[in-house]
Amino acid sequence: MAKIPGLPISDLLRHLEVESRRSGIPLNEFVMLLCDILGESRTGLYLRREECLNHAQMDLLNQYLERLQQHEPVQYILGRAFFYGREFTVSPAVLIPRPETEGLVELILSQARPGMKILDIGTGSGVIAVTLKASEPSLMVDATDISAEAIAIARRNADNHGCSVHFFEADLFPPLLEHYDLIVSNPPYIAPDEYLTLPPQVRDHEPVIALLAEDEGLDYYRRILSHSPRPGSATCSATRYFFEIGYRQAESMENLAYEAGFERVEILKDLNGLDRFAMID
Numbered sequence: 001m002a003k004i005p006g007l008p009i010s011d012l013l014r015h016l017e018v019e020s021r022r023s024g025i026p027l028n029e030f031v032m033l034l035c036d037i038l039g040e041s042r043t044g045l046y047l048r049r050e051e052c053l054n055h056a057q058m059d060l061l062n063q064y065l066e067r068l069q070q071h072e073p074v075q076y077i078l079g080r081a082f083f084y085g086r087e088f089t090v091s092p093a094v095l096i097p098r099p100e101t102e103g104l105v106e107l108i109l110s111q112a113r114p115g116m117k118i119l120d121i122g123t124g125s126g127v128i129a130v131t132l133k134a135s136e137p138s139l140m141v142d143a144t145d146i147s148a149e150a151i152a153i154a155r156r157n158a159d160n161h162g163c164s165v166h167f168f169e170a171d172l173f174p175p176l177l178e179h180y181d182l183i184v185s186n187p188p189y190i191a192p193d194e195y196l197t198l199p200p201q202v203r204d205h206e207p208v209i210a211l212l213a214e215d216e217g218l219d220y221y222r223r224i225l226s227h228s229p230r231p232g233s234a235t236c237s238a239t240r241y242f243f244e245i246g247y248r249q250a251e252s253m254e255n256l257a258y259e260a261g262f263e264r265v266e267i268l269k270d271l272n273g274l275d276r277f278a279m280i281d
C-alpha cells in the first residue's frame with residue numbers, strides 16, 4: 001500500500017475506510033491502530049478530527065498499516081488483547097485469546113467452589129489461569145506450558161493483574177504428582193489437514209505449536225485424559241476436566257473419554273451454537 005501522507009484525522013479516517021474496503025480487513029482494526037497511536041478513544045478521535053498527526057505518529061501509522069496489510073493480527077501489532085473484560089499482553093509466542101474461550105472460563109466459574117485447586121494446561125498467555133484467579137481469588141491455580149516464552153508472558157499477565165498463579169514450564173503436567181479438583185485446557189486441537197485451510201492471519205502469524213495436534217486434533221486430550229505424558233515426566237489427575245474442543249470434535253471427544261474410563265461427558269455449546277466445550281468426570 002502507498003504511504004499515507006500527513007492528513008487531518010477526518011481525511012485519514014476516510015482513507016482508512018477505502019483501504020479497509022480494498023483489503024477486506026475490518027475498518028475496526030485500522031481505527032484501533034490509529035486510536036493507539038494517539039492514545040485516544042474513538043470519541044477522542046472524532047473530537048480531534050481537524051488535527052493532523054505529527055511526523056513520528058504518521059511514520060508509526062504507516063508501519064502499522066504495512067503490518068496489517070501483511071495480515072498480521074492487530075493484537076500482535078499492539079501487543080495486547082482483551083479477554084473477559086481484562087487486558088492481556090500477547091506476542092507471536094502465544095495464541096491470541098479467543099472469545100469462545102471466555103465461555104470455558106464462565107463454565108468453570110459456574111462450577112468451581114471456593115478454595116478448589118485448578119490446573120490450566122497449555123496456558124499460553126495465561127488468560128484462563130489469570131482470569132480464574134482474578135475472578136475467584138480463593139482458587140489455587142497452577143498452570144503449565146511447554147514454551148518458556150509463553151510462561152514469561154503468562155507470568156507478566158498474572159503480575160499485571162495482581163494474581164498469584166504458579167507457573168511451570170512443562171510438557172502438560174507440572175513436575176510434582178498432584179491431584180487437582182479441576183483440570184482445564186484449551187490445547188492445540190487443529191488437525192494437520194485443517195491447519196492448511198486456516199486464514200493467513202492465523203497460519204502465518206500465530207504459533208503453530210499452540211494450534212496443531214496430531215491424531216485428528218485429539219492428541220492432547222488423549223494424553224491428558226490417559227495421564228500419559230512423555231516417558232520420564234510426571235503425571236496428574238483431576239476429579240473433573242474441562243476442555244475447549246473443535247466444533248466437530250464432540251463425538252470423538254466422547255468416545256475418547258469413555259475409552260479412557262470416564263463415566264460422564266457433557267458437551268456444551270458456545271455463543272454461536274457450536275459444540276465447543278467438554279466437561280468430563
Ligand code: GLN
Pocket residue numbers: 094095096097098101122123124125126127128186187188209210211
Ligand atoms: N490457554 C490459552 C488460551 O486459551 C492458550 C491456548 C493454546 O495455546 N492452545 O488462549
